[in-house]
Amino acid sequence: MKEFQLKYGCNPNQTPAKIYMRDGSDLPIRILNGRPGYINFLDAFNSWQLVKELKEALGLPAVTSFKHVSPTSAAVGIPLSAELKRACFVDDIEGLDDSLLACAYARARGTDRLCSYGDWVAMSDPCDVTTARMLLREVSDGVIAPGYDPEALEILKQKRKGGYNIVEIDPDYVPEVQETKQVFGITFEQGRNNSVINRDLLKEIVTKNQDLPESAVRDLIVALITLKYTQSNSVCYAVDGQAIGVGAGQQSRIHCTRLAGTKADTWFLRQHEKVLNLPFRQDVVRPVRDNIVDSYINQNEEDVCAEGIWQKYFTERPEPLTAEEKREFLSTRQNVALGSDAFFPFSDNIERAHRSGVRYIAEPGGSIRDDDVISCCDRYGITMCFTHIRLFHH
Numbered sequence: 001m002k003e004f005q006l007k008y009g010c011n012p013n014q015t016p017a018k019i020y021m022r023d024g025s026d027l028p029i030r031i032l033n034g035r036p037g038y039i040n041f042l043d044a045f046n047s048w049q050l051v052k053e054l055k056e057a058l059g060l061p062a063v064t065s066f067k068h069v070s071p072t073s074a075a076v077g078i079p080l081s082a083e084l085k086r087a088c089f090v091d092d093i094e095g096l097d098d099s100l101l102a103c104a105y106a107r108a109r110g111t112d113r114l115c116s117y118g119d120w121v122a123m124s125d126p127c128d129v130t131t132a133r134m135l136l137r138e139v140s141d142g143v144i145a146p147g148y149d150p151e152a153l154e155i156l157k158q159k160r161k162g163g164y165n166i167v168e169i170d171p172d173y174v175p176e177v178q179e180t181k182q183v184f185g186i187t188f189e190q191g192r193n194n195s196v197i198n199r200d201l202l203k204e205i206v207t208k209n210q211d212l213p214e215s216a217v218r219d220l221i222v223a224l225i226t227l228k229y230t231q232s233n234s235v236c237y238a239v240d241g242q243a244i245g246v247g248a249g250q251q252s253r254i255h256c257t258r259l260a261g262t263k264a265d266t267w268f269l270r271q272h273e274k275v276l277n278l279p280f281r282q283d284v285v286r287p288v289r290d291n292i293v294d295s296y297i298n299q300n301e302e303d304v305c306a307e308g309i310w311q312k313y314f315t316e317r318p319e320p321l322t323a324e325e326k327r328e329f330l331s332t333r334q335n336v337a338l339g340s341d342a343f344f345p346f347s348d349n350i351e352r353a354h355r356s357g358v359r360y361i362a363e364p365g366g367s368i369r370d371d372d373v374i375s376c377c378d379r380y381g382i383t384m385c386f387t388h389i390r391l392f393h394h
Helices: 040-059 082-087 100-111 127-134 150-156 214-228 253-269 285-299 325-329 348-355 370-378
Strands: 005-006 017-020 030-032 061-068 070-076 119-123 141-144 165-169 178-183 186-191 234-239 242-246 334-339 358-363 383-386
Touching: 005 127, 030 150, 030 348, 040 119, 040 165, 040 214, 061 100, 061 150, 070 100, 070 214, 070 358, 082 100, 100 119, 100 127, 100 242, 127 150, 141 358, 178 253, 214 234, 214 358, 234 253, 242 253, 242 383, 253 285, 253 334, 253 348, 334 348, 348 370, 370 383
Parallel strands: 119 141, 141 165, 334 358, 358 383
Antiparallel strands: 005 017, 030 165, 061 070, 061 119, 070 242, 178 186, 234 242, 234 334
16 A cells, blocks of 8 residues: 545644555555544554554553544553453453453553543554453553454454454554655654663662662563653653553643643542542443543542532442542652653752652753752652753644
8 A cells, every 4th residue: 555545634624635655565454344544643653663663662552542643651461460351340350361462452551541431542563352352341542553463353343333444564564764745835854762761771770779679670671662752841740560640741841741630640540449449320331430540639620529420430438538548649759760861950850750650760961950850859768860852742
């Protein structure tokens, strides 16, 4: 296939639209089902790079959930505890422990379910039946993978009344070294960001605490590769091989850190006993339940425990999750890793990160206030590495 005609570009008024190879060669993809759009392909190609690099760096199957050209989460295939399965709403999935790819999907899709609604999924390995069955019941726009088991493909073709977007990519495809884009009719050209993210980036530890266990190395690599394909400015919290909070596209670094930290806190609080045992009515569908869980934790637009409201969602009135209960529970969450796509200009980022259990940090360094940032890390016993690599993505 030399080119693929798209229905429209970013918006319906942007026509005509298509994807093609500038050198006239075949596209490195096959469309197995559906008709992906412009934004779908932006998500597909960015997300594929992320999971491909995670697999290469850590040797484990990787999955990411993408929305509007940024990951909501990314994860590698590490088995889930019984509590984690409940928090990700996959405790009813048979055979989950037998598929590391399915474990990676459960983590990536289960981290920020609110933001993953209508996502694009990328898998580093061929999609198997267990993973397909989980994906079947989620609201999703499409998936890209290097292959599909025949039964898994038939399962996925059932989604969206047979119109689910399924893309197969050539895992051996290597893009040109130079890449171009146009803005306002003006062509930009640059070398691709081929920076390799691995443990060698984490050798320069600048804090008094020099402790950096293998689990932290893994989580920092997850965070940094996730950031490489996140709209900047961006910050990522990670733990247990899983990105648990991504703050993307903020103009201020501290707002990135706050946004990602709030998402990380919400992820942890979803594992609170009160949240795991919310008495949902059987007729509450998954997307509504996701919204209600978020509202219950964060007291957002609707007080779901209030009289006249709780009856719409629960079989009995749940007790609210109090501020004290949240603080007490979050205080037990430690050993979180944090990556930043550029240096921290002020120590307020460290203060905020510490509140969400951050123990390990990787950032480029190079700020005129590096000494202040390092001093703040030392005050909390945080281990920080300078990578000297900026990971802006626009």
